[in-house]
Amino acid sequence: MNNNNDVVVVLPGIMGSTLGVRGADGSPAADHLFWAPSGGAIWKLIRRRDSILDHELPEGIGDEHPGDGVEPVGLMPDVHAIPGIWTPLKGYDVLVNQLRSLGYHEATGDRPANLVLAPYDWRLSNRYNGQRLATVVEPALERWRAQGGPYADARLVFVCHSMGGLVARWYVEKCGGHEVTRKLITLGTPWRGATNAIEQLVNGVRKGIGPLSINLTGFARSLPSLHQLMPEFACIADGSEYLKTTETTVPELRTDMVADAMAFHTTLQEAERARADSRGMAHLIVGIRQPTNTTVRFSGGRATVSESFGAENDFGDGTVPLAGAIGHDERLDTNIAVRVPENHSALQCNRFVLDQVQELLTAAPVRRRDLSSVNVRARVPDLVVEGEPLEVDVSAEMDADAGPLAAGAVPASLEVTVHTEKGRVLAREVVAISNGGDTRASFAGLPPGTHTVTVTGTDPGAGVRPVTSSVLLWPATP
Incomplete structure (x- = not known):
């Protein structure tokens, strides 16, 4: 029998939330969506008059909201991407429908929710979104607990894809969320960052070639969130050594944004080390065996990526290298990570991953599909x-x-x-x-x-x- 006493919170990855602007007449942001790809028509949203690229963030935004009226509206239902900024990702309908099949539900009328879909403005700092998350999940938890009986001691369980795991970690460790959180389940979260983010920020977005004459680089470089996806681990080749982003000069990027991104990771790591229960509530599901950029070398102001550390290849999920997917100071063979041969874009739809999530939520054995060899x-x-x-x-x-x-x-x-x-x-x-x-x-x-x-x-x-x-x-x- 499923245990639905807790409240499950779903956080998507970067670009995984639809965005809109509140109307001048007070109409809701849902009536004025500018980032909501449907049916794969991504290019239309980038090329139209009011596109995501018109919402570049101002310099020095830090951990603040720019006050531009942009609000997150919902989770992306199908494939979404901004070419050259991050991997094209599948939507979240499969994951959400699986949770609904287990008895979790959103709020309807007077019925409180034990399933909270938590979109966020993925342009902004993960610190900002972690703080904002408290205003979304804690009122929902209080309404659920108010039913009394078996629900009085309910807690939060986070199911996070990709960057959503960074948002949840900041809430748990730096905004008091650990007091009301039971489990943190991450799917392909770059706990220590992803090398692709360096390449995309340094080299800019593919442009000037036929229909891709749009310059997406300025928008990408304005995002604190994308900087916070850069690796914390030493991955920059310098002769026979590997350096961290703050131990060298990263071409084309503002030094203060690079340093702030590193500080985001190290602050989280220090908080997790200091809290004994942090490791026990974490459940990492990571993609493996896929060709994945892991290290980078700078030359002539450009970044050239490699899939290996010298002669070693750790692979990963095609976007997040294994070195970036494993947190809590764990070795790559840690027992707190479940490894699934799958690409980053499809982890949240993978049937074996969904089985793992179900078992973690229900604490009941799930009949496994036969694993292949x-x-x-x-x-x-x-x-x-x-x-x-x-x-x-x-x-x-x-x-x-x-x-x-x-x-x-x-x-x-x-x-x-x-x-x-x-x-x-x-x-x-x-x-x-x-x-x-x-x-x-x-x-x-x-x-x-x-x-x-x-x-x-x-x-x-x-x-x-x-x-x-x-x-x-x-x-x-x-």
């Missing part, structure tokens, strides 16, 4: 301009500890499928593979839109763990 890696570009081929590099390898079930070999082929967000198959290719070797599937003539790429085995009995990624096909004619 073949791991797939897929390298899928975030952005392709219409007319260019979509090229997907894939490989597979056996689990090192798969034992006799592995039969010593990977399957002879993998199936790569491209489909729309509504599930319509656009293209499919079967590619021959070998153990550990890369093979490329190439798709030409795909229509513009936000598409999903799935890599799986051709034989259902081959024991292949499928992986999923999203890609934005930018239209050649806006």
Whole structure:
């Protein structure tokens, strides 16, 4: 039987909240949305007159709100992205519907909620959003507790994807949230940051090429949140050494914003070390086995990323390297992290991840799907301009500890499928593979839109763990 006495709070990742502006006539922000991609039409929202890029933050915003009338409205239902700023991410409908199926519900009429969807203005500092979170979740918890009986001692359980975990951590550790929180479940959260954020901030957003002549760099560099996604761990190659962002000069970026981002991470880490119960309430679900940028080298004012530390490759979820996904001063083989071979963009939709979340919420065993023994890696570009081929590099390898079930070999082929967000198959290719070797599937003539790429085995009995990624096909004619 499910235990629904607590209040579950869902926080999305960066760009995962719809945003609007309160009208001059007092009409709600929900009536004036400017960031709410629907059906994959992301380019329309970036190119229209009132777009997200018109809401660049002022210099020196720090941990404040700019007073521009922008408000978060809801969780993004489908794929969302700003090309070149962060990985295209799937929406949160699958996760929310799973929680509803377990008996969690939002407030209706006089019925208090034990499910709180907590969108936030992802442009702003995670400190600001952590403080604001208290004004959302604590009144909801009080209303739930007011029912008395088994609900009187209810607490909060956070289920957070990506950057949402940083917001929740700040609330828990720095805003008194630990007093009313039972569990913190993070899905692909960059506890120590992600190297991609450095590359995107330093190099700027792909621009000046055909339809992508929009300069998105100024908007990206105005976001305290994106700076706070930069790695805390030493990942900047300097000869044979690796340095932290504050131990060198990061080209193109304001030194004060870089230092403040590092301070955000170190302050959180110090607070977690000082509170004995912090580690016990944390449940990390991380993506693994995917090609992931981990280190970076600066030359000529540009950032060049690498997937390894010297000869070592820790992999990750395609966006967050394993070194950035593991918190609490833990080693990469820590027992507080559940590892799932999946891409960052799809962790919140992955069936095994949803099983894990269910078990953590209900404290009851969930019947597992059979785990496979073949791991797939897929390298899928975030952005392709219409007319260019979509090229997907894939490989597979056996689990090192798969034992006799592995039969010593990977399957002879993998199936790569491209489909729309509504599930319509656009293209499919079967590619021959070998153990550990890369093979490329190439798709030409795909229509513009936000598409999903799935890599799986051709034989259902081959024991292949499928992986999923999203890609934005930018239209050649806006």
